[in-house]
Amino acid sequence: MKKLSKILEEQFNNYADIEIQDIYKLLYQSNFGCEHAVDQNSRHWLHQEYDKTVPSNGRKIIDIISPKDNIYRLNIAPYKFKGGDKDKLFDWFYSSSKINIGTQYEFRLLWDEFKMINQKEKYFEDKKVLSxxxxxxxxxxxxxxxxxxxxxxxxxxxxxxxxxxDTYMQNICF
Amino acid sequence: MEKGFLTQKLFIPVYLNSKGMKLKEYQGKEIFHDNGIKIPDSFLITSPEQIKELKGEVVLKAQVLHGGRGKAGLIQTATQEDAKQKAEEMFKKDVKEILVEEKVDVKEEYYLSITIDRTEKKAMLMFSKEGGIDIEELAEKHPKKIKKYYLDEEFSPKKTAKELEIPQWLIEKLYEIFKKYDLELIEINPLVKVDDNLLALDSKIIVDDNALFRQKFEKDESLTDIEKKAKEAGLSYVELEGNIGIIGNGAGLVMSTLDMVNHYGGKVANFLDVGGGADKEKMEKSLELVMIKKPKGIFINIFGGITRCDDIAQGLIDYKKEHNIEIPVVIRMIGTNEEEAKKILEENQIHFINSMEEGAKKIVELVK
Incomplete structure (x- = not known):
């Protein structure tokens, strides 16, 4: 389990120019997972994006974005850098999209928690958060x-x- | 076994997937009180100074929507001597309101709720003699300790009340409130027995999001006058501080539009999402709302799907003519009837732009 405050702290340390909608997106993904309408036909265009990404070792492969520790952002640049396989990545993404997690109610609780953290850390002005x-x-x-x-x-x-x-990534990520 | 009575059947209560509006404890208790369900004596404070003379020991309960109040120190017993100090500490934890409630001697604690079982598409009453606990945890570990009844045509409040040993009127009242306020969940946990009276010691109420337009709760209090007008018109509007009016369809698209205008150095006056299937009338209403703040320019960004671009264009032209609007308007539209829309706009000398980025850039230039 990772505290939301820690997750946010890492995001602000590792990424620049984070706006409030980026935090919303993070919390949304953290709660609902990838929630995309992914089918096998998506493989082609997702591979196109993959191919365009320049391999780099500049950041971690995995960003844990869920306090429940069950949702990750898998960064493509370092994944490619370490020789990751794009078909396998698509398969994980595809499988992940089939797992239903999180509810709207839980999202609201997560958002409330973010607001409490923001009060302390002052990532954004209160006015901005309220708007x-x-x-x-x-x-x-x-x-x-x-x-x-x-x-x-x-x-x-x-x-x-x-x-x-988990089973696949032991060797490549950690 | 009596019909309608369930013991271990799996269910998915609708509130677990809810985007409904959760009420604060005191709001729920106000509803209980207004409808004849007894609650402990209490008053709401927004600063420690509001605590005057207390009759006896009290419980200070922070009015926040997230769970785990007890563990976070947001529910505390207090006396006349330390109540102010404890309240002060709570207010430091981003608490805006505290319910100061008489401490009651509890004989027995129950759990009572009504929610909707999504799988059966029926309202369902749940009761347990073990109140004050996390009901999901109890359902998981000791499902037999929760009694469940579907509130369908076979449901008998009289029989149920007898079986649960609680008053029939309480069951009927709870269901009446559930329907009257368009709820997804009404929960009393714990429902306590004090001197043979039943008191609602806590409240959890979630209002169906789709019914918020006809239910008046605190949610509106934070809305500005324009935001209230927009809500009445079925439009999602947020007032901001800049001078460029924004209209779009789909919250994601409108947010990206705001973002893009900000990026080019513009300051947006509002967020306005006309929603799906917007027509000429909605467009005119949107313009009316956006114009209240007297913006220096307007950027309209529409993705035509069900929404027809030519309807939006015609709405804009009609409104502009009727109200003699002279500020610059930039419009970017793609999708259904895009060509027709383009023609209407060009005939009326409106800036039609193909990309959001160019549109944002253009409107920022024009208002400078």
Missing amino acids: FEKIIRYHLPIMHHSYNYRQANEPSYRIVNRLTI
């Missing part, structure tokens, strides 16, 4: 990373469920 909260008060939309975050970090990852990769 954003109004946007997500009735529905939880799928959001992209903020422009600034994308520019600064070039995020390229797959959301994977721990269950699907």
